[in-house]
Amino acid sequence: MKHNTLIFLLGFFMLQFACSPDFEPVDYGHDACAHCRMTIMDKRYAAELITPKGKAYKFDDAICMLQYMSANQVSPDSRLLIADHSDATHPFIDARKAIYLHNPSFKTPMNGNYAAFASEKAAVPLKDNLEQKLLHWEDLTRINP
């Protein structure tokens, strides 16, 4: 009897973990972008939106995420994540704190052509190369419809 309670409690807590609003890794080559339906292939530009309830929406670039947010009712408390362009493993970072560069040479899947960087330091070498301005998340939301 005691064991039964223990199993129940364990199961309950494990389910709790399963439901916490957590990052869901992108399965490149299989997951589709929630906005444009294209298969997400490019690790350098992928983005993810996690609602407070924990549902994850995956995108192939920042513009797709922005367009999805303007077309759908998205809670402002959602977590926004974006791939770090400068790091070779392209880990996901907070999209609202990231630094952005905009240039056609990025050739992102949907022609958004925004690349995200974890810090200004990481973005500066490319910025000078492309003669671009550093942008912040607010700039992106302003540019985009």
Add this chain to the structure above:
Amino acid sequence: MMKHLWLLLWLTGSCLTNYATTIRVSPGKDALRTAIGKALPGDTLLVQKGIYQEHDINITRTITIVGSGMPVIDASSKYPGLLITADSVVIQGIQVQRTGRSSISDIAGIRISNAKNVVLRNNRILDCTYGIYLQNAHNCTILNNIVHTGIKNEINGGNGIHAWKCDRLQISGNNVSGHRDGIYFEFVTDSKIDNNISYTNQRYGLHFMFSHQNSYTKNTFRENGAGVAVMYTRGVTMYDNTFVQNWGDASYGLLLKEITDSKIEHNRFIKNTIAIHMEGTTRVDVLHNLFQDNGWALRVMASSSGSRFTENNFISNSFDVVTNGTLMLNEFHRNYWDKYDGYDLDRDHIGDVPHYPVSVYAVISEKIPAAMILYRSFLTGIMEQVEKVMPSMIPDQLKDDSPMMKKIEL
């Protein structure tokens, strides 16, 4: 008289200098580069069999390169292969292999840049990041080439035949496999893609982005992540293609997103997860197609309107039509549905009662994907029958008023 003699001399002289010569090239250090550097416009290079360890070969004059016995240009997995920047260049019968890969620039086996009337014929392009890359190219012909890579790397993987800002291209008879997209069109207009085979590509067999007034006919798209994706495009004609075995989570035979005024005729969709997925499409005619053994034959999102589905055959698909709303602004006429169980008392080969192609279970699984577990259970059978008697969930505008009793000859 003297004056005329001068003219004659000058004419013969200019004829001699302009006379196209044929130069034989044999393997050696920088043999190809030197030969191309020396060649005059109009010359033909006859490249002999062998391996040429060369790369970054720029072709800046109108010349013809003909390979004899499939000579190999090997870029040592580090560099780009050929770059063509002159008009009317012809390259045939050579093999370009092993270009480098980079995350900054797109490295290609053969790149055509700012040129027109270029012809690439009977070449083999193997294990290159991008196979054939056309930028600002006009009126070029890509004929009977084999473009294949065995390297699986989705970050740096490129497309087989990649066209960007081009017009009037002809892409025929190519065999493309193993790339990210088999054939990729971005800002390309008035082009024709026919008789190609595109298979086992990681993303799409053929992909259109912002490319208007193109047509693709008689192609085969097999075992790709998805067969063809047409996005943000107007005026695409799709005739006589075969879409087979495009299986997977986000897999489609044909994915249509934001497209208008297009035609889908005489195609065969066999064994795809979703044969056609339509989202935000306007005025698309779907005529005389075969949908067989697919998971979902048609997935028409409520954002689509003004499309007509006429005289198609729907045979042994798990679900024929599914939609995500109750409003349906598309028309279905005279299709053959193997699930139709109506009757034909007046013997005009058209069923007397309308057919509702959306099954109630398709609607449920669209809302709750996990409900698929109960597909083909006893409970679903009952639901299906009840829904037939008293429709409540399926969109009632979505019906075929004149379903065919017999398979349509396509």
